[in-house]
Amino acid sequence: MSSVFSFLSVWLIVAFTVERFIAVQYPLHRPRVCTVSRAKTIVLGLVGVALPSHIYSFWTAGLVQQDDGTVVCEMLPEYHEIMRAINIVDSLVTLILPVLLIIFMNAMITRKLVHFGRRFRQQSSSGTDASRSVEGVAMVGSNRGAASGGSRQRLFDAERAVEATTKESRVRKRLLKKSTEDKETAGQQDYTVGMF
Template identity: 45%
Template structure:
């Protein structure tokens, strides 16, 4: 998450452009290198291109199937009566949206170039930004609910309701959609690709602006969520350990009392 959400998608694009078809250009720059170095570099490029093609395909296919099944399970079964199921369903939907944008980028490998077209470029960058940010904060919201359930088990039915979960998810979604509107203007079609090829990239006029956005994005989608999740999971683990020790003590006392009663009898 060190990159901004826009840059995450753009890096995926760059990896698809930086394939074996660009090896010839690279070889020109490596003419002065030893033959074994050039051969090793070309082999590494081919391995990277092969890995990028099949590895991404596997992730996209299994990820889309898994998230679709998760969404259906949490919204079409008895689990929909639990507030936590709505967080997990929304998280599955956000991850599914990001995988769809990744699929469009991957289609460049098979000659279907939708990402590098005006309109598609901005829409896909915006969608990937929203989905990735929303996924992070839905995880935080779900972790908060788990902490409430462990820390305050008696108040949980009143604090963690389905209605409240829907409100929180709606607020997070609307906030994320609003905060990433800039993605529709900072990305566009440029001639920054190999051999002057037109690709979807960050527009040069917004380099300085996106540098500031990158810093804010790192804080809001990496640092703060990471700290919150670590702290809350630590508190959850602490409460579970205390509960386990208390339960074991009561169980031990109960067993001792039963044994003494049997001996007296």
């Protein structure tokens, strides 16, 4: 049973990593792809693969008499060669393949997050007056050599102003979009009522 739980622990981690990979790489598909029912199906599928694939231990293990006359439960001598091949396959399936999958998916997640961070910084710093003030404060601080505590504070305040301006513009856009949608919905309802 320990081999069954080892298999399950590794492949459940791979399943969680796949879900996180989908959420980061394809955020619009995540609600449709990553559902509770699909997660339950995957867990049951993993259990369905783990139990039959490790059932061999019931036939390969048995009571073996030691040289000193004691009887122990261990692998039967006639299955040593078969078990060597099974151990190689088991190592590939429960160690090598999962590690490679997890490394690949985490690398892709990290790559996507770094790319998103760069793009977000570029969007938030371009085209706003507050971003120009941050650049101006940064240039003044760099011209003076080592930045003093006051210039650091001004730089910090200017960065906070950029964040606030960016957040305000996002809120305005959302409100404008919502009010436009509400007006369109109200116009459609008025049109429907006028038809009857």
